[in-house]
Structure formats: structure tokens, C-alpha cells
Amino acid sequence: xxxxxxxxxxxxxxxxxxxxxxxxxxxxxxxxxxxxxxxxxxxxxxxxxxxxxxxxxxxxxxxxxxxxxxxxxxxxxxxxxxxxxxxxxxxxxxxxxxxxxxxxxxxxxxxxxxxxxxxxxxxxxxxxxxxxxxxxxxxxxxxxxxxxxxxxxxxxxxxxxxxxxxxxxxxxxxxxxxxxxxxxxxxxxxxxxxxxxxxxxxxxxxxxxxxxxxxxxxxxxxxxxxxxxxxxxxxxxxxxxxxxxxxxxxxxxxxxxxxxxxxxxxxxxxxxxxxxxxxxxxxxxxxxxxxxxxxxxxxxxxxxxxxxxxxxxxxxxxxxxxxxxxxxxxxxxxxxxxxxxxxxxxxxxxxxxxxx
Amino acid sequence: xxxxxxxxxxxxxxxxxxxxxxxxxxxxxxxxxxxxxxxxxxxxxxxxxxxxxxxxxxxxxxxxxxxxxxxxxxxxxxxxxxxxxxxxxxxxxxxxxxxxxxxxxxxxxxxxxxxxxxxxxxxxxxxxxxxxxxxxxxxxxxxxxxxxxxxxxxxxxxxxxxxxxxxxxxxxxxxxxxxxxxxxxxxxxxxxxxxxxxxxxxxxxxxxxxxxxxxxxxxxxxxxxxxxxxxxxxxxxxxxxxxxxxxxxxxxxxxxxxxxxxxxxxxxxxxxxxxxxxxxxxxxxxxxxxxxxxxxxxxxxxxxxxxxxxxxxxxxxxxxxxxxxxxxxxxxxxxxxxxxxxxxxxxxxxxxxxxxxxxxxxxxxxxxxxx
Numbered sequence: 001x002x003x004x005x006x007x008x009x010x011x012x013x014x015x016x017x018x019x020x021x022x023x024x025x026x027x028x029x030x031x032x033x034x035x036x037x038x039x040x041x042x043x044x045x046x047x048x049x050x051x052x053x054x055x056x057x058x059x060x061x062x063x064x065x066x067x068x069x070x071x072x073x074x075x076x077x078x079x080x081x082x083x084x085x086x087x088x089x090x091x092x093x094x095x096x097x098x099x100x101x102x103x104x105x106x107x108x109x110x111x112x113x114x115x116x117x118x119x120x121x122x123x124x125x126x127x128x129x130x131x132x133x134x135x136x137x138x139x140x141x142x143x144x145x146x147x148x149x150x151x152x153x154x155x156x157x158x159x160x161x162x163x164x165x166x167x168x169x170x171x172x173x174x175x176x177x178x179x180x181x182x183x184x185x186x187x188x189x190x191x192x193x194x195x196x197x198x199x200x201x202x203x204x205x206x207x208x209x210x211x212x213x214x215x216x217x218x219x220x221x222x223x224x225x226x227x228x229x230x231x232x233x234x235x236x237x238x239x240x241x242x243x244x245x246x247x248x249x250x251x252x253x254x255x256x257x258x259x260x261x262x263x264x265x266x267x268x269x270x271x272x273x274x275x276x277x278x279x280x281x282x283x284x285x286x287x288x289x290x291x292x293x294x295x296x297x298x299x300x301x302x303x304x305x306x307x308x309x310x311x312x313x314x315x316x317x318x319x320x321x322x323x324x325x326x327x328x329x330x331x332x333x334x335x336x337x338x339x340x341x342x343x344x345x346x347x348x349x350x351x352x353x354x355x356x
Numbered sequence: 357x358x359x360x361x362x363x364x365x366x367x368x369x370x371x372x373x374x375x376x377x378x379x380x381x382x383x384x385x386x387x388x389x390x391x392x393x394x395x396x397x398x399x400x401x402x403x404x405x406x407x408x409x410x411x412x413x414x415x416x417x418x419x420x421x422x423x424x425x426x427x428x429x430x431x432x433x434x435x436x437x438x439x440x441x442x443x444x445x446x447x448x449x450x451x452x453x454x455x456x457x458x459x460x461x462x463x464x465x466x467x468x469x470x471x472x473x474x475x476x477x478x479x480x481x482x483x484x485x486x487x488x489x490x491x492x493x494x495x496x497x498x499x500x501x502x503x504x505x506x507x508x509x510x511x512x513x514x515x516x517x518x519x520x521x522x523x524x525x526x527x528x529x530x531x532x533x534x535x536x537x538x539x540x541x542x543x544x545x546x547x548x549x550x551x552x553x554x555x556x557x558x559x560x561x562x563x564x565x566x567x568x569x570x571x572x573x574x575x576x577x578x579x580x581x582x583x584x585x586x587x588x589x590x591x592x593x594x595x596x597x598x599x600x601x602x603x604x605x606x607x608x609x610x611x612x613x614x615x616x617x618x619x620x621x622x623x624x625x626x627x628x629x630x631x632x633x634x635x636x637x638x639x640x641x642x643x644x645x646x647x648x649x650x651x652x653x654x655x656x657x658x659x660x661x662x663x664x665x666x667x668x669x670x671x672x673x674x675x676x677x678x679x680x681x682x683x684x685x686x687x688x689x690x691x692x693x694x695x696x697x698x699x700x701x702x703x704x705x706x707x708x709x710x711x712x713x714x715x716x717x718x719x720x721x722x723x724x725x726x727x
Contacts, residue, residue, distance in 0.1 A: 018486065018487055021424070021426060022424055023423055023424060042359075045359075111359060111360050112358065112359075112360060116358065128410070129410075129411070132409075132410075132411065132413060132416050133416055133420055135413075135417075135516050135517075137409070137413055139408075139409055140408060140409045140410065141408075152408075155410070156410045159410045159411055160404075160438050160441075160443075161358075161360060163411065163438075163443075164360050164361075164363075164364050164438060165360045167436075168419050168423060168436040169423050170416065170419060170420040170423070171420050171421070171423065171424050
């Protein structure tokens with residue numbers, strides 16, 4: 001998984017871009033095929049679990065439920081991507097917060113499905129977490145009081161789950177940063193328009209549109225930025241990439257033909273998918289989601305209570321075991337217990353109840 | 357069980373907590389090991405439940421940066437998992453830190469030893485800066501030393517990415533004695549030079565064996581700095597009188613570093629001087645420092661395995677490390693630097709002055725017990 005830094009005495013290895021050592025490069029890049037495979041698998045296993053739960057509650061009940069498809073799940077997530085943008089406008093959060101929260105939301109749904117966790121809550125948590133990971137923290141109170149019908153627990157209850165789903169990999173490389181770099185570079189390119197502001201603003205709009213697509217899960221931030229720049233000012237974009245291409249072909253870099261093809265693919269992705277979903281279509285999906293949500297995750301439902309009771313039973317058994325061990329130790333005469341017996345592998349009590 | 361929960365449990369099962377080695381307001385540190393390999397690790401369990409704003413900032417910073425950084429002079433974060441309401445960071449296990457080594461009076465440092473620690477510090481720091489990360493809390497206590505002698509930069513609880521030009525940052529960072537004058541003057545725009553100043557004061561401390569600039573308050577810190585290095589003029593440091601918290605603290609003459617560091621080589625003093633330049637933009641960078649003649653001149657840096665080692669135990673360090681880094685109810689960065697608890701006290705003023713005298717006559721010609 002990790003590359004080991006060569007010892008100082010080892011022969012010099014070819015220089016790799018910093019980006020390639022990032023968790024984003026290593027763990028969060030997929031081919032479009034991998035993405036759809038991943039989502040189908042998640043969807044199928046969620047449906048199987050929920051069907052099973054429903055059948056346990058009431059045999060035959062799952063046959064009337066129409067579960068969400070992969071596309072419908074995706075549509076709902078996309079809607080909540082646009083909600084993040086709205087909230088960031090309300091709070092006047094910096095661009096980095098918005099972009100990071102959107103990335104978190106998308107990554108979350110590569111590990112979970114909307115039938116288990118509704119994107120409304122996940123979105124709130126992802127955004128709150130992003131304010132902290134980008135060093136723009138606000139208090140939970142200030143956050144929730146400005147969002148209608150939201151209690152602090154709505155945000156915090158999912159924080160661990162979201163952080164876990166992200167693999168605690170909080171650092172995100174963004175294409176709007178790459179774009180800004182290109183705009184700065186343009187100042188050194190001869191024959192470039194002296195006023196780069198209109199180009200920047202138009203390209204930035206395309207970068208923002210790209211956040212509604214899967215682009216960032218497939219392509220590098222600089223590829224997306226170049227595509228956005230190319231949509232805004234094709235001539236300038238090709239001048240920029242010409243100025244960056246090495247005089248000699250290098251094996252580690254994309255050839256200009258490949259790069260061109262990649263950029264064109266991203267451009268058509270942004271143009272075709274980079275707009276908010278139709279609210280009516282999403283409303284229909286959301287209505288159906290109410291019927292096919294995993295009942296174990298709905299507070300107060302029969303299945304939820306059953307699951308809680310099961311967990312409580314386990315915890316109770318554990319406490320009893322502990323108590324009887326203690327009283328046994330008291331009986332044996334030493335209130336502090338006997339000498340520690342090394343726990344066999346795999347039988348360790350991880351909960352550390354003593355020091356929580 | 358959800359796939360995500362399952363994955364977390366799998367991670368959790370890889371590690372065994374063996375023994376509590378320290379407890380603070382915000383975390384408990386255990387010594388542990390990896391089941392499969394027996395490899396020793398440190399597990400830092402952060403109690404999250406008690407923070408009203410959820411995962412706290414210093415835990416988030418630490419996880420965020422250590423997840424990205426892999427370098428032999430930066431502490432390695434091996435894994436992260438949660439257990440109930442706790443966040444567990446599995447870190448590589450390191451025996452001691454530079455503060456313990458500096459304080460261990462039974463150890464004698466050769467110039468080559470100091471050079472070795474400095475080289476490792478600069479290598480780790482250059483890597484952080486190359487990744488656009490400011491550490492913002494460098495001090496001997498955060499430079500951990502492995503049993504094989506390798507030094508690793510630790511505690512990224514105050515770290516952050518470089519800000520864009522024009523973007524404000526807090527000046528309430530870096531433990532006071534290691535804090536550069538621009539932060540003491542309230543500068544909200546700064547860069548990697550703040551860490552370099554800290555490394556400079558650590559370099560001096562390695563030579564003196566006592567903290568070089570131990571101010572008693574933020575105000576006194578400025579005085580202590582100027583007393584040692586002379587009050588900066590407008591020419592030394594253009595514009596510093598315009599900084600937000602600028603305050604004149606008196607005129608002190610410049611005295612050559614040589615007066616205090618009598619045994620140091622010219623190269624060493626030249627590098628030290630470049631780390632402690634008032635004008636942050638003129639201060640040496642970590643990369644430039646690695647190319648400084650000091651590192652290529654004789655004596656060559658001691659091999660890590662041959663460096664002086666501490667005989668004391670880890671528990672004391674672990675306790676201090678986890679101690680009150682964070683204010684329970686704040687969301688802002690933990691203002692570690694202002695915390696008087698973190699000041700290191702020498703046992704008596706008497707001993708203090710004695711130590712100073714000894715330091716002034718640092719004699720590098722002594723034979724070392726370990727060589």
C-alpha cells in the first residue's frame with residue numbers, strides 16, 4: 001500500500017510528483033467501470049439486507065417494495081451536492097470547504113448506500129467535518145442554529161461513520177486550486193490575454209460544474225482544471241499545455257495525444273452531466289426511498305428496536321461476565337485480581353470500559 | 357453490520373493494547389503491538405465524546421497530515437480506527453525524544469552528534485515544507501527518537517497547509533521559547549520560516565544543553581530574543597514596527613553568537629545565524645539548510661545508531677505529550693503555546709545558573725562513553 005522512502009544511501013529513484021504520494025492518488029481514483037461496478041455491488045447487497053430484514057418482520061412484505069436503482073441513488077446524492085453549495089453560500093464558507101465537503105459526500109457513497117444513510121444527514125455531517133479539516137471551524141451550535149430543523153445530534157451522530165468511510169483520509173486535492181495555478185502561469189505565457197479574470201471566472205464555473213460529475217473520482221485535479229480552462233478559452237488552454245510539455249518525450253508523463261483525449265472526455269462529461277438534477281425526478285426517488293429505507297436505521301422502528309435490544313443484550317452479558325470475574329477475584333482474596341494472564345490472540349476486550 | 361463498521365473492526369483487530377503509558381485530559385497513550393508481526397506501536401486513544409463540537413481540531417490535523425506524509429524523519433501513522441466514542445491513532449513506537457536526551461546529564465554530545473540530529477530534523481522538515489505543510493510546534497519534546505537513533509518529527513496537532521498569500525493565519529502557535537519574533541509581534545501572514553526559527557533555537561539548545569531563549573511571558577520572550585541577538589533595526593527587518601502587536605521592548609546591542617557558543621565551529625554558527633535571521637524572508641529554508649557547508653564539513657554526522665541514547669523511560673514523555681493540548685470547549689486551534697504547564701522548569705535557580713556556566717564552557721573534546 002505504501003511506498004517506503006529510500007534510504008539516503010540508496011540510488012536516486014526517479015522523482016515522483018507529490019500528488020502521487022497522496023491518499024487521493026493512492027486510494028480514491030477509479031475507472032468509470034470500477035465506479036459502476038462498485039455502486040452496483042453496494043446497491044445489490046443493501047437491497048438483499050433490507051429485503052431480509054423486511055421478510056423477518058413480516059413475510060412477503062418485501063415483494064411490494066420497489067428498491068432504488070444505482071442511478072436513482074446517484075441522482076439523490078447529486079441533489080445533495082447542490083445543497084452543500086447552497087449551505088456554503090449561506091455561511092459564506094471558502095471554496096475549499098465546499099469542494100472538500102462535496103468530495104466527502106461522494107466518497108461516502110462509494111462505501112455506503114442511500115438506502116442505509118440518507119444523504120440529507122450525511123451531507124450536513126460531511127460539510128461540518130470539512131469546515132474542520134480545512135481549518136475553517138465553526139461551533140456546532142452556530143452551524144445547526146442556521147440550518148432549519150437540524151439538531152446538533154443530527155450532525156454529530158454520523159461524524160464517526162463519515163470519518164470512517166473516508167478512511168480518515170481528510171486531505172483532498174482540488175481542481176480549483178490547479179486552475180488558479182494555471183491562471184498564475186498564464187502571466188508568463190506570451191500572447192496571452194492580459195486580463196485573465198473573465199477566463200478565470202468562466203473556467204471556475206466549469207470546475208464547479210465538474211463537482212456534479214464523477215470527474216474527480218477518475219481524473220487528476222490538473223486534468224479537470226485543464227478541461228475547464230479549455231471549455232472557457234480553448235486557445236489559451238492549448239498554449240498553456242504547450243508551454244508545460246517537456247521538450248523531450250518522457251515516459252512518466254502522458255503523451256500530448258492521450259492528454260488531449262482525456263481533456264476532451266472530461267469536457268464532454270462536464271457538459272453532459274455537470275448540472276443539477278431535476279427536482280421533480282428527485283422528489284419521486286425520495287418518496288420511494290421512504291418505503292425502501294433500511295428499517296434498522298430508522299430510529300423507533302421495530303427493526304431498529306430489535307437491533308438495539310440485541311446489542312444491549314450483548315453488552316449486558318459482557319458486564320455480567322466482568323462483574324462475576326471481579327467478585328471471583330474478591331473471593332480469591334486479592335481485590336486487585338490475580339496476576340495478568342496474557343490474553344490469547346483475538347480474545348482481547350477492545351472496549352476498554354474502564355477508562356472511557 | 358455495515359461494511360464500513362466491519363472494516364473498522366478488522367483494523368481494530370490488528371492491534372493489541374498492552375499497557376497504559378500515559379493519560380492526559382484529551383488522550384490516553386498505550387504501548388501496544390501488531391498481532392501479526394509483534395511490532396511495537398504506540399496507540400493514542402483520543403476521547404471524542406466529551407468535545408461538544410465532535411472530533412477536535414488537533415486530532416483532525418494530526419490525522420489529516422500524518423495520513424499523507426511518509427518519510428523516515430516523520431513519525432508514521434500506521435492506522436486509525438474508532439472504538440465506541442474514541443478515536444485511536446496507531447503510531448510507530450519511539451523510545452525517547454530530544455528533550456529527554458538533552459536533559460540527560462550523563463550523556464555527552466559530540467559536534468557530530470548534534471550535526472546528525474540537525475540533519476534528520478531538516479530532512480523531515482524539508483519534506484513537510486515540500487508538501488506545503490507548516491508544523492508550527494517544533495521543540496525538542498516533539499522530535500522523537502527511535503531505538504535505532506532515527507529522529508522523527510511528531511505531533512502535528514497544530515500543523516496546517518500553507519495559506520494562499522493574503523489569507524490570515526493565527527499567530528498563537530509554537531511553544532513560546534521556540535516562537536519566532538514575527539509571531540510574537542502578531543503577524544498573521546507567515547510561512548515556513550516560522551519552523552526554521554524553531555529549528556534554530558533547538559540547534560542552539562543542543563549545543564548549550566539548556567533552552568536558548570527561555571522567555572517567561574510573551575513580552576519577556578521578545579526581550580529574551582533581543583537580549584541574545586540584539587534589537588532589530590529597520591534595516592535588519594524592514595517593516596517589523598508595523599506588525600499588529602509591535603511594541604518596543606528596549607534597545608539591546610548585537611553580540612556575536614561566538615561569545616556564547618564558544619566551542620561551535622564556524623560552519624555551525626553560520627547555519628545557526630541563518631536560522632535566526634529576523635527578516636523571515638531572508639531566513640534560510642530547510643532545503644537550503646541541507647545544502648549548507650556545515651553538513652558536508654568534517655566531522656561528518658554521527659550514524660543514527662551511534663548517537664547518545666537515553667536511559668530513562670518513556671512514561672514521562674508520553675504523559676507530557678498528551679497533556680492539555682486542547683481547550684475542551686473551543687473549536688479554534690489549541691493554544692498550546694500559551695500554556696504555562698508546558699514550560700519546562702529546571703529544579704532550582706541555582707542549578708539553572710550552574711547549567712548555564714557549564715553550557716558556556718561546552719567542551720567537545722571530552723571522550724564519550726558510547727564511542
